Each structure stands twice: as structure tokens, then as C-alpha cells.
Amino acid sequence: MREECSPGYARGKVVQVRLALLAPRAGVLAAYESGRMSGRLCAARMLASWPDPAISVEPESWADRHLKETPLYDLFYRLNASINRSAELFAGLAALAAVPTPRFVAARDVFLADNSDLTSARPGWFYNPLGKMLLGRHLPLHVDYIAHAHGVAAYVNLVRAQLELKLAGVTLAQVPQFLAHAGPDSTNPFDGQPFRWDREQRRLSFDPLDRRWRRWGTSATISGP
Numbered sequence: 059m060r061e062e063c064s065p066g067y068a069r070g071k072v073v074q075v076r077l078a079l080l081a082p083r084a085g086v087l088a089a090y091e092s093g094r095m096s097g098r099l100c101a102a103r104m105l106a107s108w109p110d111p112a113i114s115v116e117p118e119s120w121a122d123r124h125l126k127e128t129p130l131y132d133l134f135y136r137l138n139a140s141i142n143r144s145a146e147l148f149a150g151l152a153a154l155a156a157v158p159t160p161r162f163v164a165a166r167d168v169f170l171a172d173n174s175d176l177t178s179a180r181p182g183w184f185y186n187p188l189g190k191m192l193l194g195r196h197l198p199l200h201v202d203y204i205a206h207a208h209g210v211a212a213y214v215n216l217v218r219a220q221l222e223l224k225l226a227g228v229t230l231a232q233v234p235q236f237l238a239h240a241g242p243d244s245t246n247p248f249d250g251q252p253f254r255w256d257r258e259q260r261r262l263s264f265d266p267l268d269r270r271w272r273r274w275g276t277s278a279t280i281s282g283p
Contacts, residue, residue, distance in 0.1 A: 140189030147173065147193055151200050159208045159247040163267070166201060173197060205268040211247050212264050213276060219244040219253055219262060220278040230257060230282050237262075 150169055157165040175183050176194030183190055219237065222244055228236045237244075237252035246253050246264045253262040263277035 134186070135188040136186040137189075139186045140193065143186075143189065144193060147176075147197070151204070154201070155204045155207075159211050160250060162205070162208050163248060166205065166267075170197075170201065202268045202270075206270055208248070209266055209268055209271040209276070213271070215244055215247055216253055216262055216264060216276065216278050220280060223280055223282070228282060230260065230280065233257075233280060233282075 150173070154162075154165055154169050173194075174180070176190050176197055219240060222240070223233060223236060226236065233255055234252075237255060240252060242250070245251060248264065248267075253264055255262055259277075260280050260282075261277045262280060266272045266276045
């Protein structure tokens with residue numbers, strides 16, 4: 059993106075905006091390089107997808123440093139198009155991070171489908187393929203990071219259900235009935251249903267959505283007669 063201030067302030071001077079990912083909410087930060095804006099509002103617009111010799115973006119990106127002296131750069135990599143798509147992508151990630159846990163799975167699937175051209179070859183992928191490849195390389199990690207936060211919410215509810223069963227002195231035979239009447243803070247927040255109960259293993263569990271929870275495990279052992 060670039061911003062053009064009012065003529066009285068900048069006299070047509072182009073102000074570059076860099077975009078950065080905010081953790082953990084994956085937001086988008088517009089860092090103004092022109093110093094203080096003195097309270098004046100500027101109108102932002104997208105950069106043209108074709109390179110403009112009058113505009114330089116500093117510092118150079120990884121692709122600029124390694125590819126700009128090769129034919130691949132002009133044929134398969136468009137800097138401004140990559141910047142624009144990056145802004146759209148991280149704005150989408152910020153919106154996905156704000157989705158409540160009960161609606162996260164559906165919202166995640168829609169988001170990944172809308173950006174599938176970054177991770178799989180399709181007709182539109184042949185325009186700026188290197189830019190799409192660089193963005194798509196880490197897309198699963200960004201989505202996984204957001205899913206992990208929702209997994210924490212589910213695990214908190216799981217441990218709460220485990221504690222309530224212990225404090226209530228519920229027998230193993232009574233666990234399914236107790237879970238069926240549990241409050242919303244003791245159910246699986248992904249679907250609002252009771253946690254899965256395995257009588258033989260004496261465990262409550264839920265299906266994780268990210269790789270870290272798959273590695274750590276999402277079950278809690280229930281003790282009782």
C-alpha cells in the first residue's frame with residue numbers, strides 16, 4: 059500500500075507504508091515512514107501490481123536480494139502484487155483470530171478455501187507464482203497459531219470438567235449423565251457438546267485442531283470407583 063497526503067501537507071509526496079504481523083492476534087500494522095502526521099488524515103490506496111521505478115521499498119525483501127538479477131524475478135515475481143496480497147492475507151488472519159471459538163472451525167475452512175491459490179497450483183497461480191509461494195509457505199503456520207489459542211480454551215474447559223467430576227464425587231458409571239447436564243464452561247467449546255468419554259481408559263478428551271495439541275495430547279484422566 060502507499061498513502062498520499064493532502065497537497066497542503068505533503069505536496070504529492072508518496073509516503074511508504076510497511077506491513078508487519080502482530081502476534082498473537084496476527085494483525086496488520088501500518089508504520090508511517092514520514093514522521094509525525096500532525097493530525098492530518100491521508101487516503102490510502104493499493105500499489106500497482108507492475109513495478110514502478112519511481113517507488114522503492116526499503117529494505118529489500120528476501121526475494122529482491124536473491125532473485126532480482128535473474129530472469130525469474132521479472133517473469134515470476136511481482137513485488138507490488140505480493141505486498142498487496144500480503145496485506146489482504148494478514149487482514150484476513152486478523153479477522154479469523156477474532157472469530158469466537160464455536161465458529162472458528164467453519165471460519166478457518168472458509169479462509170483456507172479463499173486462499174487456496176497460495177498453497178496449490180491453479181490457473182490464477184501462474185501470475186506472480188513466486189510471490190504466492192512465499193506467502194503460502196507459512197500460511198498453515200499462521201492458521202495453526204490461531205487454532206492453538208482456541209485449543210487452549212478447549213483444554214481449560216476439559217480440566218474444569220475433570221475438577222467438577224472429582225469435587226462432585228461422580229462414579230465412572232455416572233460420568234455420561236453428569237457431562238450431559240454440564241454447563242457451557244465444562245463442555246467442548248468447538249461444538250458445545252460434552253467431551254468424549256472413554257470408560258475403559260477413564261479419559262475425557264477432544265479432537266485437537268493444531269499440531270502442538272496433537273503432540274501434547276488433549277485428554278484428562280478421571281479417577282473414581
